[in-house]
Amino acid sequence: MPVEQTFVHATSDVSIARPRFTFDEVQAIYYLPFNDLLFRAQSVHRKNFDPNAVQLSRLLSIKTGGCAEDCGYCSQSAHAPTGLIASKLMDSESVVAEARKAKQTGATRYCMGAAWRSPKDRDMGALVAMVEGVKALGLETCMTLGMLSEQQAGRLAEAGLDYYNHNIDTSEHFYPEIITTRIFEDRLETLERVRAAGMKVCAGGILGMGETVADRISMLLTLANLPVAPESVPINHLIPVPGTKLASAKSVDPIDFIRTVALARVLMPTSHLRLSAGRTQMSDEMQALCFFAGANSIFIGDTLLTADNPDETHDDGLFRRLGIYPATVEPRG
Secondary structure (H helix, E strand, C coil): CCCCCCCCCCCCCCCCCCCCCCHHHHHHHHCCCHHHHHHHHHHHHHHHCCCCEEEEEEEEEEECCCECCCCCCCCCECCCCCCCCCCCCCCHHHHHHHHHHHHHCCCCEEEEEECCCCCCHHHHHHHHHHHHHHHCCCCEEEEECCCCCHHHHHHHHHHCCCEEECCCECCCCCHHHHCCCCCHHHHHHHHHHHHHHCCEEECCEEECCCCCHHHHHHHHHHHHCCCCCCCEEEEEECCCCCCCCCCCCCCCCHHHHHHHHHHHHHHCCCCEEEECCCHHHCCHHHHHHHHHHCCCEEECCCEECCEECCCHHHHHHHHHHHCCEECCCCCCC
């Protein structure tokens, strides 16, 4: 039988006591009868979070398109003929103004994303100003800017950035099928630099890119077995974009997607699990089961970087039907 987890609520001075998982142990959890898996995930979830609270986040593209990476899923890759027009980095005042609007609509977390392989040092001053301006509004901050050097991670940490997002996307085995302009280890090195600088880690993946169940299990195993598991784990449903390598990818089975969310909750009990890209492709029932399986954060707003996102009226209606309400930033102890 898989090893049971023991853990202590994570704070700045208390770390999670959790075992190292093996692939066979994790696979056994994934293939539990569906009801048993959901019960286990919900039980873990209730020990760490308010089961009816979902954190609301906003994501702004602060620099769109023209990315040098060849990620097969991404509309912003310069390698993909998607017709997307590249833009320059936004000014910090405009970013803070958008964050202020986000707070007024209920967001407690503000994420800023730039389509870069890595930021240039000349842009760091503007990025620092964005972080400081958004934090001054009382919002939790997150950025995703590509790979970071040790010095860049340090500057963002000094500015007060709460989270840095750098998804590993899929398993190490399947990774070369999706991206060839960098290797899987590059992703892990950036996560190490983020952690060493004192920021929290946001790292997850994408389902529906043609990967196997074993790839999904391996992806979550990699994250759960990091020295400290990511505090934030986005689970994305691929949005096939015309012009990208994965434009014709077959949609992931809804039950498999929910199983993956549940597995993530069991493996990473105190992490925020974020239903990220692809919610427009999910039925209300599928989202409801994801919440039951342990997902407790969504992105609100009509767009998610360059992709469509459910409008807030629909999300409000779904929340009312499920008895869900917006969460505060910190998980329940």
